[in-house]
Amino acid sequence: MKDTFKEIISKDLFTIKSGRIILFKKIDYTMYPSRAFALNLQKIGEDFGVNFLFNLGYQTGIIHYEELLKVLSKLNKYLPQRLNSILFIMEMTGQGKLKILKSEKDELRVTLANNPSILHSKKMYGHKSKICNFYCGLYSAILSQQMNLTKLKFKEIKCITKGDNVCEFLYQNGTRDI
Amino acid sequence: MVQGIFSDFLRNLIIKKTFIIEDDGINLFKNIKYSALSSKSLAFLFQEIGKAASSSKDNNFKTYLYDLGYQAGEDAAKEMKENMLFKNKIFPYRARTLQLFMEMIGFGNCNFIDYNPKEKRILVHVSNHPVLLYSKELFGNDSMVCNYYLGVYTAHASNELEITGARGIETQCVCKGSPFCEWSFNYFKENKSLDRIEKTKKKTNIKSKS
Numbered sequence: 001m002k003d004t005f006k007e008i009i010s011k012d013l014f015t016i017k018s019g020r021i022i023l024f025k026k027i028d029y030t031m032y033p034s035r036a037f038a039l040n041l042q043k044i045g046e047d048f049g050v051n052f053l054f055n056l057g058y059q060t061g062i063i064h065y066e067e068l069l070k071v072l073s074k075l076n077k078y079l080p081q082r083l084n085s086i087l088f089i090m091e092m093t094g095q096g097k098l099k100i101l102k103s104e105k106d107e108l109r110v111t112l113a114n115n116p117s118i119l120h121s122k123k124m125y126g127h128k129s130k131i132c133n134f135y136c137g138l139y140s141a142i143l144s145q146q147m148n149l150t151k152l153k154f155k156e157i158k159c160i161t162k163g164d165n166v167c168e169f170l171y172q173n174g175t176r177d178i
Numbered sequence: 179m180v181q182g183i184f185s186d187f188l189r190n191l192i193i194k195k196t197f198i199i200e201d202d203g204i205n206l207f208k209n210i211k212y213s214a215l216s217s218k219s220l221a222f223l224f225q226e227i228g229k230a231a232s233s234s235k236d237n238n239f240k241t242y243l244y245d246l247g248y249q250a251g252e253d254a255a256k257e258m259k260e261n262m263l264f265k266n267k268i269f270p271y272r273a274r275t276l277q278l279f280m281e282m283i284g285f286g287n288c289n290f291i292d293y294n295p296k297e298k299r300i301l302v303h304v305s306n307h308p309v310l311l312y313s314k315e316l317f318g319n320d321s322m323v324c325n326y327y328l329g330v331y332t333a334h335a336s337n338e339l340e341i342t343g344a345r346g347i348e349t350q351c352v353c354k355g356s357p358f359c360e361w362s363f364n365y366f367k368e369n370k371s372l373d374r375i376e377k378t379k380k381k382t383n384i385k386s387k388s
Binding site for chain 1: 197199203204206210211212213214215216217218219220222223226227230234246249250251253254257281282283284285306308309312
């Protein structure tokens with residue numbers, strides 16, 4: 001996507017109407033500090049386990065995707081490929097940059113970088129960080145909806161908090177192991 | 179508080195100057211990283227956490243969500259302090275700054291009904307909070323989400339507005355049919371909390387039925 005296009009979109013991404021933040025004049029959005037969110041997710045992971053954190057991300061992703069569709073389905077003819085638009089919005093709203101490395105019927109491999117909450121979590125908790133499970137779930141949901149892969153559940157094979165440059169999520173035949 | 183289109187126009191100007199959207203997301207004054215999700219998905223997220231806390235050993239979703247919100251609010255306040263957001267501001271201006279800031283990040287309209295820094299008490303009405311409104315729509319009376327945001331607001335009341343040691347209590351709630359959530363920080367005593375009011379209502383109903 002061209003930088004000028006990004007610039008135009010990002011300028012008008014949010015507007016305020018009657019005291020509420022609206023994305024593209026359609027969806028209510030709420031902001032939160034990325035570091036505080038990292039603290040919250042670590043606590044939730046410690047208290048309820050990483051599977052809970054994954055499912056929390058997954059369910060949040062399903063609702064979030066439905067909300068995004070409200071806008072994108074109306075803008076279809078003006079936008080490049082819908083998946084790119086979704087990933088672009090996710091990146092601009094601080095959910096990190098997701099890059100698809102391999103996309104085949106039985107295998108999907110993606111990387112996630114630049115997610116401010118994950119970076120804060122790395123600083124605060126290092127390799128004990130649990131936050132990636134939430135984002136692994138969130139992006140599993142979004143890509144499963146978009147690609148009609150109902151069983152898509154990523155597992156993480158590389159992790160920023162463990163010292164890798166990016167988080168890498170892999171889906172093969174619907175399985176997910178912790 | 180200025181209301182209407184003019185106010186929205188001003189707020190749009192402020193938000194574009196305050197929050198800068200870059201490749202890596204949203205930056206407050208170029209230093210503090212913010213993220214954003216749809217308000218509806220956040221309502222769902224906090225309700226799910228509340229449900230998990232309800233079925234845990236302690237079985238107390240209210241305290242869990244409140245503490246979680248407090249943790250987030252306290253850290254946010256610390257980040258803002260590190261970035262001098264409230265430096266040298268006297269109480270009314272701090273309250274005003276906080277009020278505007280909360281609105282700008284989508285935490286609703288925060289109306290100070292009473293604030294008294296000397297006696298360390300505040301009463302606020304929070305309305306138009308998109309997460310709470312979705313929570314009402316999705317979960318109605320069973321919504322647990324307010325507890326999280328009550329915790330967030332309590333941390334800010336304690337840090338920026340110096341109402342130290344206050345435990346926020348809810349005395350009216352959007353999800354229970356009120357036009358706003360009424361949150362008290364040392365304004366009402368604990369026995370005025372919505373829990374107590376609800377219990378009293380139920381008892382009265384039982385008596386009147388019998």
